[in-house]
Amino acid sequence: MSPQNPAGAQTSTSVQIEHVTKRFGNTTAVNDVSLNIKSGEFMSLLGPSGCGKTTLLSMILGILDVTDGEISFNATRVDDIPMHKRDVGMVFQNYALFPHMSIRNNVGFGLDMRKVPKKEREKRVEDALSLVQLETLAERYPKQLSGGQQQRVALARALVVRPKVLLLDEPLSNLDAKLRKEMRIQLKRLHQDLGITTIYVTHDQEEALSLSTQVAVMSQGVVQQIGTPQEIFLHPCNQFVANFIGYANFFEGRLEGESGDNFIFRSEDGLVLATKKDQAHSVGDSVLLTIKPENIKLVEGLSGRNSVGGRVVVSDYVGNTTGYEVLSEFGDHLKVNVLGFESFPEGTELTLYLDPAHLLMVAKE
Amino acid sequence: MKADHQDTGHFQKDTLLLLPSLLPLLLIFLYPLIQGILLTLHKNGEAGFTFYNYIQFFTVRDFSNTIFRTLVLVIPSSILEMTLAFAMAYHLRKPIRGKGLLNGLIMFPLTLGPLIVAVGMIDFFKPNGWFNLFLMHLGILHQPAQLLYNFWGTFISLTILGVGFIFSNLVGLMDSIDPSFEQAARSLGANGFQTFIRVFYPLIRSGVWNIFSLNVIMQLAVYSSAIIVGNPASSTRVFSVVAFEQAMQYFNYNMAETIAVIMAAVQFICLGVVHYIRKKGYVGSASTFK
Numbered sequence: 001m002s003p004q005n006p007a008g009a010q011t012s013t014s015v016q017i018e019h020v021t022k023r024f025g026n027t028t029a030v031n032d033v034s035l036n037i038k039s040g041e042f043m044s045l046l047g048p049s050g051c052g053k054t055t056l057l058s059m060i061l062g063i064l065d066v067t068d069g070e071i072s073f074n075a076t077r078v079d080d081i082p083m084h085k086r087d088v089g090m091v092f093q094n095y096a097l098f099p100h101m102s103i104r105n106n107v108g109f110g111l112d113m114r115k116v117p118k119k120e121r122e123k124r125v126e127d128a129l130s131l132v133q134l135e136t137l138a139e140r141y142p143k144q145l146s147g148g149q150q151q152r153v154a155l156a157r158a159l160v161v162r163p164k165v166l167l168l169d170e171p172l173s174n175l176d177a178k179l180r181k182e183m184r185i186q187l188k189r190l191h192q193d194l195g196i197t198t199i200y201v202t203h204d205q206e207e208a209l210s211l212s213t214q215v216a217v218m219s220q221g222v223v224q225q226i227g228t229p230q231e232i233f234l235h236p237c238n239q240f241v242a243n244f245i246g247y248a249n250f251f252e253g254r255l256e257g258e259s260g261d262n263f264i265f266r267s268e269d270g271l272v273l274a275t276k277k278d279q280a281h282s283v284g285d286s287v288l289l290t291i292k293p294e295n296i297k298l299v300e301g302l303s304g305r306n307s308v309g310g311r312v313v314v315s316d317y318v319g320n321t322t323g324y325e326v327l328s329e330f331g332d333h334l335k336v337n338v339l340g341f342e343s344f345p346e347g348t349e350l351t352l353y354l355d356p357a358h359l360l361m362v363a364k365e
Numbered sequence: 366m367k368a369d370h371q372d373t374g375h376f377q378k379d380t381l382l383l384l385p386s387l388l389p390l391l392l393i394f395l396y397p398l399i400q401g402i403l404l405t406l407h408k409n410g411e412a413g414f415t416f417y418n419y420i421q422f423f424t425v426r427d428f429s430n431t432i433f434r435t436l437v438l439v440i441p442s443s444i445l446e447m448t449l450a451f452a453m454a455y456h457l458r459k460p461i462r463g464k465g466l467l468n469g470l471i472m473f474p475l476t477l478g479p480l481i482v483a484v485g486m487i488d489f490f491k492p493n494g495w496f497n498l499f500l501m502h503l504g505i506l507h508q509p510a511q512l513l514y515n516f517w518g519t520f521i522s523l524t525i526l527g528v529g530f531i532f533s534n535l536v537g538l539m540d541s542i543d544p545s546f547e548q549a550a551r552s553l554g555a556n557g558f559q560t561f562i563r564v565f566y567p568l569i570r571s572g573v574w575n576i577f578s579l580n581v582i583m584q585l586a587v588y589s590s591a592i593i594v595g596n597p598a599s600s601t602r603v604f605s606v607v608a609f610e611q612a613m614q615y616f617n618y619n620m621a622e623t624i625a626v627i628m629a630a631v632q633f634i635c636l637g638v639v640h641y642i643r644k645k646g647y648v649g650s651a652s653t654f655k
Binding site: 061062063082083084085086087088089090092093094096097098099100109110112113114143157158161 | 543545546548549550551552553554555556559563564567568646647649650651652
């Protein structure tokens with residue numbers, strides 16, 4: 001992508017979401033959400049379907065009214081301003097390109113609404129199309145473009161009006177895996193070049209972690225955790241966040257002692273594990289211990305502490321990794337990912353090693 | 366290439382599956398149609414081909430006037446029906462209380478048919494009917510309005526039925542528009558009117574003209590309301606009235622068929638004009654292309 005900023009997007013808008021609630025009848029879709037998105041930040045709203053992330057985005061855009069709370073841009077309240085006056089660029093999940101207009105007219109639509117002089121309109125449309133490398137397709141119609149090209153047109157159309165804030169509603173979800181990865185990199189570059197405040201809705205944790213400067217993980221209309229991708233990934237605050245970003249193995253139990261730098265944990269099933277000490281817990285606490293599938297190692301023969309015997313129940317080869325579901329001697333179904341392909345057919349008896357450094361204590365959901 | 370030839374040129378066995386539905390169509394529509402057209406080329410009770418009936422139609426004012434009378438009745442009423450139905454369907458897209466009931470009420474006359482609507486109108490619009498009594502009670506009218514047994518009687522009847530027909534079609538058409546188009550337009554700075562003119566209407570324009578042409582074609586064959594609440598001797602002496610008269614009173618099936626063929630020709634011309642206008646704008650899907 002071009003390093004200059006031909007779309008001329010505004011770069012100095014912060015977004016304040018204060019105690020925002022949205023109710024539909026008796027259902028609360030967004031419950032008392034507060035977010036402070038700094039100017040130029042790339043904030044992802046990450047969560048499963050129905051968690052309220054798109055509802056929150058719709059309120060920022062103005063499709064939906066807030067039931068309670070306030071939304072402000074640069075400390076100026078906007079939730080009472082009609083949608084067409086908010087100056088927000090939006091890329092819809094289905095791109096919503098106008099099928100009866102050429103790509104040039106799609107991109108120029110927002111400028112027409114702002115009564116931008118013809119010459120300037122043409123220049124800005126050209127710049128926006130070259131920003132997304134589609135200048136040669138300006139006379140085509142949306143149905144003549146591929147999914148990836150349509151996504152870029154939608155982006156150009158949103159950026160050409162120099163919005164205060166750019167909103168993206170799962171814009172990559174309709175693309176195939178390879179194109180999704182390419183477009184992710186293009187989006188990241190574009191954000192770095194333009195520095196526009198961006199709010200990105202996704203259910204894909206990899207997308208959120210890769211693109212964002214801040215991630216807000218949502219569940220049931222509530223923000224569960226806000227932090228940098230690293231904070232979210234390495235220190236999920238509760239079972240939901242941990243589970244959502246890939247911690248698939250959970251053990252419920254108590255910290256029954258300590259040994260050097262480790263606590264000694266005993267699960268309800270009798271599994272004893274050593275886990276690294278932290279400030280938040282002490283001996284006697286009931287805790288939830290978790291570990292990612294890729295942090296469990298398969299070893300041969302029983303070795304000492306943090307080793308568990310088990311039997312392969314399911315093996316799932318997916319190219320770079322192979323996933324196994326292992327029934328442990330304590331009755332837990334553990335998920336294990338190993339790099340490449342190791343042939344452990346179903347029924348194979350093996351030993352799992354759960355490294356204390358990778359075991360994490362999280363709050364129960 | 367070979368496959369292409371097979372697809373386009375060669376007879377395929379599964380085409381025979383069309384026969385059960387094609388056969389009745391051929392028997393009850395195509396054969397009578399050809400027979401009817403042939404009848405128009407004979408003078409009543411005489412052998413030999415002649416254009417006598419067509420010459421008669423265009424030279425005798427009582428016949429030729431039916432074209433004008435039918436169009437003057439049907440085109441304005443269709444425009445009014447489209448305007449009313451469009452406004453209502455557009456408004457009722459929003460989730461409002463009682464939407465289902467309102468939809469049902471607007472479409473209800475369709476279930477009654479023109480005969481019952483016309484009879485109901487007689488009760489409603491007669492000099493001492495609810496309509497006149499109500500307006501006279503309010504002081505808006507000083508004497509009963511004459512809305513029956515004239516042009517307006519048929520016009521109102523057509524409008525009641527046409528609004529229901531157009532509305533029922535428009536509801537489906539408007540529902541097929543992805544709301545994200547309008548949201549995208551609004552997010553790009555378009556107000557409600559601009560969104561309607563630049564995005565919403567162009568997307569349904571082709572469908573709207575289709576519905577309009579269907580309604581015009583249907584109403585060009587107006588009969589029962591022209592007889593019951595119109596003035597079939599003069600202002601509502603439309604194609605069907607004259608054709609029926611020729612067939613059932615004068616037993617001149619040749620002339621009746623001629624009038625029917627000319628009515629069909631007028632319907633085709635109307636269809637052609639509407640199709641031409643329709644093709645001038647965007648014709649295509651109103652969905653997103655993801």
